[in-house]
Amino acid sequence: MLGTSLPEIAWHKAGIMKRDSICIGVEQPSEAMKVIEQRAKDRECQFYTTPGINEYEFPSNHLDSILPGHHQMTNLSLALQLVRIWLERTGNNESLPSLKLSLPSPTKTLPGFSVPQKFLDGLKKCSWKGRGQILKKDNTTFFLDGAHTPKSLQFCNEWYSENHPTPTSDVFQVLLFTCTSDRSPSTLLPMLKDTGFDIALFSTTRLKPAIDKHLDSTNLNASEIEQQEKCVANQKCWKDLTGQDKTETFDCISDALDRIRELSKNNKEIHVLVTGSLHLVGGVLSFVDPSA
Known part of the structure; x- marks a missing residue:
């Protein structure tokens, strides 16, 4: 329904981008990434990619129990960045000084940060039926x-x-x-x-x-x-x-x-x-x- 090639699928998925907003994604094959970056420019939307899970500091090392499968670490990184940006934009991160938002240049990778225990507690409640x-x-x-x-x-x-x-x-x-x-x-x-x-x-x-x-x-x-x-x-x-x-x-x-x-x-x-x-x-x- 979204296409038969990576560029076609990327074009449709990038349709979620909105003007003057922020879009967070993960690294994609170059043919897909080129389309996503161009769509971000066309829609005047800031696009950033998530860092590897090793770029974060966690209060514990039990990440595998949150979502099964090593590949889910990418999803965890994406979730952490989205929550971080949401708290920053809604002005609810005063009690979390490590989360002060400092965005790099467009189409760059976001930095990791020290993850609060509250974030980890929330992730542990994640349930994804039918996935792992x-x-x-x-x-x-x-x-x-x-x-x-x-x-x-x-x-x-x-x-x-x-x-x-x-x-x-x-x-x-x-x-x-x-x-x-x-x-x-x-x-x-x-x-x-x-x-x-x-x-x-x-x-x-x-x-x-x-x-x-x-x-x-x-x-x-x-x-x-x-x-x-x-x-x-x-x-x-x-x-x-x-x-x-x-x-x-x-x-x-x-x-x-x-x-x-x-x-x-x-x-x-x-x-x-x-x-x-x-x-x-x-x-x-x-x-x-x-x-x-």
Whole structure:
């Protein structure tokens, strides 16, 4: 919906910039950064990038427990800078002398600062459902991450591997995957091919056989036939990459979860990585954790 190339996507995302305001972003590939910087000039908006997490001074060293995955440190840095600037602009940082705002020249990296304990307390309350989320149901552990780009799939695989104990014969590994029609499985599935899944399941993003167009989690951008064809394409790509025959396709998420429940009856422990689409992850959560 935002384009098929980094420059196109960057152009649309930079549309959020407003005149005489401040926009904070993270480092991007040069082809995307050029577009963002030009959009900032056109819209007369100051654009700055966030520093690395090591540029900050923290009252403790337990950052990994805030958001799972090393890549989330970039998001933490972004959050810290946004709060800092908001407090400065609203005049609420008098009690935080270390936060006095001193902006560098436009299109430069913002400096780190000494992080108050209040900031850290707030970050620890952060909950991001469907992103680096681990959910255990009986003997089945779901690893849910809505990664849907090659880079985010790479990070997702690293996160899964870090949180997935050394596989044993008692742990049966399942991949539940789909990607939307505008994304190619040939650029996404290679990130997961060496993870050691015992079976790969490919589902549409429909919740149940009878589609309910009133549900927020329903993907209305693809027809039923298109989604089914995409499942078959995903399955073929996986077989070509891994040579693995243990793959199945499903017309809806509930059918895929029924299959996972069947597998759980025949295995002592199951680990299921759900990824490739936010629609898929949201659909799975609606069944296994309705309160999410």
